[in-house]
Amino acid sequence: METVAKKHFDTVVVGSGISGMTMALLLAQVGQKVLLLEQDHKIGGSMQRFKRQGVPFDTGFHFTAGFGDILTQMLQVMDIEAAIEPIYFSPPGGARIFFKDRQEMLCFPRKRNQLAAMLAERYPEESKLIKQFFKDEEYIFKNTPTMNLKNFEALLCEGAVLNLGVLDEDFITLEDYFNKLGMSAEVRTVLSMFAMCHGTPPSEISFSNHCRVSYGLHNGIAQVKNGGDAFIQAFSAKASEFNIEIRCNCTISECLAIKKRTSNSLKLSDGTEISCNEAVLAIHPREIVKILPESVTNKIFRERVTEFEDTFGFFSLHAVTTEPIEDFPITLTAYFSVPDIDRIMSENCPDSGMAIMTTVEATANGKVQVVNAFDAMWMHDCEQWKNIKNRRQNIEYQAYKKAYADKIITNIETVYPQLSGKLKVLETATILTFNDYLHSGGAAYGVKQLVGQFNLFGKLPLRNFYAVGQSSLLPGAIGAMLSSFIIFNKIVGNEKFKTLIKRIT
Numbered sequence: 191m192e193t194v195a196k197k198h199f200d201t202v203v204v205g206s207g208i209s210g211m212t213m214a215l216l217l218a219q220v221g222q223k224v225l226l227l228e229q230d231h232k233i234g235g236s237m238q239r240f241k242r243q244g245v246p247f248d249t250g251f252h253f254t255a256g257f258g259d260i261l262t263q264m265l266q267v268m269d270i271e272a273a274i275e276p277i278y279f280s281p282p283g284g285a286r287i288f289f290k291d292r293q294e295m296l297c298f299p300r301k302r303n304q305l306a307a308m309l310a311e312r313y314p315e316e317s318k319l320i321k322q323f324f325k326d327e328e329y330i331f332k333n334t335p336t337m338n339l340k341n342f343e344a345l346l347c348e349g350a351v352l353n354l355g356v357l358d359e360d361f362i363t364l365e366d367y368f369n370k371l372g373m374s375a376e377v378r379t380v381l382s383m384f385a386m387c388h389g390t391p392p393s394e395i396s397f398s399n400h401c402r403v404s405y406g407l408h409n410g411i412a413q414v415k416n417g418g419d420a421f422i423q424a425f426s427a428k429a430s431e432f433n434i435e436i437r438c439n440c441t442i443s444e445c446l447a448i449k450k451r452t453s454n455s456l457k458l459s460d461g462t463e464i465s466c467n468e469a470v471l472a473i474h475p476r477e478i479v480k481i482l483p484e485s486v487t488n489k490i491f492r493e494r495v496t497e498f499e500d501t502f503g504f505f506s507l508h509a510v511t512t513e514p515i516e517d518f519p520i521t522l523t524a525y526f527s528v529p530d531i532d533r534i535m536s537e538n539c540p541d542s543g544m545a546i547m548t549t550v551e552a553t554a555n556g557k558v559q560v561v562n563a564f565d566a567m568w569m570h571d572c573e574q575w576k577n578i579k580n581r582r583q584n585i586e587y588q589a590y591k592k593a594y595a596d597k598i599i600t601n602i603e604t605v606y607p608q609l610s611g612k613l614k615v616l617e618t619a620t621i622l623t624f625n626d627y628l629h630s631g632g633a634a635y636g637v638k639q640l641v642g643q644f645n646l647f648g649k650l651p652l653r654n655f656y657a658v659g660q661s662s663l664l665p666g667a668i669g670a671m672l673s674s675f676i677i678f679n680k681i682v683g684n685e686k687f688k689t690l691i692k693r694i695t
């Protein structure tokens with residue numbers, strides 16, 4: 191019988207979200223032959239956009255920090271900077287917070303020094319504490335080497351492995367920090383509003399990891415023209431240029447010929463077998479455990495991963511205005527029903543913490559004003575419909591979604607009365623929808639980043655397999671990309687890494 195030669199790849203990357211795309215492109219750019227596997231029918235993961243009635247909506251990428259900073263540096267290294275264009279928010283240019291209990295809006299300026307000054311003036315009794323927070327936040331960001339790729343050269347010369355680094359602030363929670371300063375609940379809520387962007391409440395996240403996310407968001411937040419699709423299109427063009435092979439509807443179904451805790455031979459779900467030197471798993475930790483053979487994972491490892499707690503997910507609502515609204519802002523507004531973020535982010539809390547993104551999008555028929563809103567929810571909110579196949583036909587589930595959407599519309603109209611009666615909802619999704627498409631348990635930010643937690647990151651029990659992605663280092667597009675940069679360095683070594691890092695201007 192004729193034997194078919196196995197196709198060989200240097201690295202197989204599993205999962206084509208932003209972390210998988212980043213990893214595949216970095217490896218291909220230093221000459222590796224790369225295979226990218228995606229279980230869905232198309233690539234992009236949470237970066238994907240979808241259209242309803244011709245209007246594009248974002249799934250899991252609405253805004254970002256890092257332009258002119260760490261994001262720009264990563265885009266330069268990947269050689270896709272020109273394709274990723276920021277759109278800055280309406281003046282004053284930063285995010286906004288709406289406190290429902292007193293019907294009051296706080297509008298942030300775009301830059302953090304202006305924000306610090308504005309908040310110190312607004313809360314004079316806590317002005318010293320506010321200034322201290324901004325000083326400490328900056329200290330943490332600046333003393334985390336990975337947050338500035340220009341540091342990499344110095345780090346590499348010392349032969350160090352790139353990592354977040356460990357600071358004293360990694361061992362205390364954000365809440366402990368606030369307690370030490372003696373801050374009021376309202377000021378804590380204002381200073382930690384971006385906890386909604388990593389999904390771990392102040393009582394559980396380390397002060398430093400919170401600051402690694404919040405520093406950039408306090409210092410310049412923007413949308414991207416064409417949202418996550420801009421990244422997917424830029425990656426797809428590069429994937430053709432560097433011959434990255436992409437297989438959708440495909441994953442690793444078995445790791446074969448395991449020797450010395452290494453597998454260089456993989457059976458894929460499309461029925462083929464391939465050989466490879468390395469595999470990088472850019473997927474949720476629970477999906478990683480499913481791929482690793484039981485013979486290499488012990489009980490303690492499996493239990494550790496099972497015990498990881500997911501962050502909340504979102505109920506998302508996607509709407510357009512039925513007529514042009516003159517004073518339509520382009521911005522991100524956090525809606526807090528009470529000025530207490532820990533309460534809002536805790537499970538079973540009846541209070542609402544919601545993000546409202548108001549944007550303008552281009553369609554074939556001209557520009558439309560778009561409203562996307564996200565309300566934190568947990569899997570148990572929807573547990574009863576989890577295993578139902580055709581949820582679109584389920585009357586109870588659809589009624590639940592309709593009631594939820596009505597509540598969100600009321601909240602949006604409270605924040606922006608000019609939109610009252612002028613919103614048309616084109617789509618809604620629950621945490622179940624996110625789970626169906628992303629195999630993520632529906633969590634918006636993967637697993638919670640608990641103080642002292644040993645994340646699944648880097649080398650796995652199969653020694654030529656690595657974990658990256660939003661659950662491994664820091665959540666959000668930037669955290670997911672950074673995790674791939676670090677493991678890329680580990681796989682290819684400093685010399686090859688330097689050839690790409692040189693691109694940073």
Ligand SMILES: Cc1cc2nc3c(=O)[nH]c(=O)nc-3n(C[C@H](O)[C@H](O)[C@H](O)COP(=O)(O)OP(=O)(O)OC[C@H]3O[C@@H](n4cnc5c(N)ncnc54)[C@H](O)[C@@H]3O)c2cc1C
Pocket residue numbers: 204205206207208209210227228229230233234235236237249250251252253254440441442472473474477504506564624627628629630633634635658659660661665666667668670
């Ligand atoms: C509603 C929502 C809004 C958000 N808004 C923002 C935002 O505005 N800005 C921001 O920075 N971040 C935002 N985030 C978070 C951000 O989307 C994520 O942190 C980031 O995109 C995660 O990237 P990733 O590559 O780790 O994972 P994912 O994007 O989840 O990609 C994982 C991919 O792997 C695939 N996969 C899973 N299992 C397997 C398997 N076994 N085999 C093969 N493929 C598999 C999935 O289908 C998916 O394509 C948001 C998230 C949500 C849910």
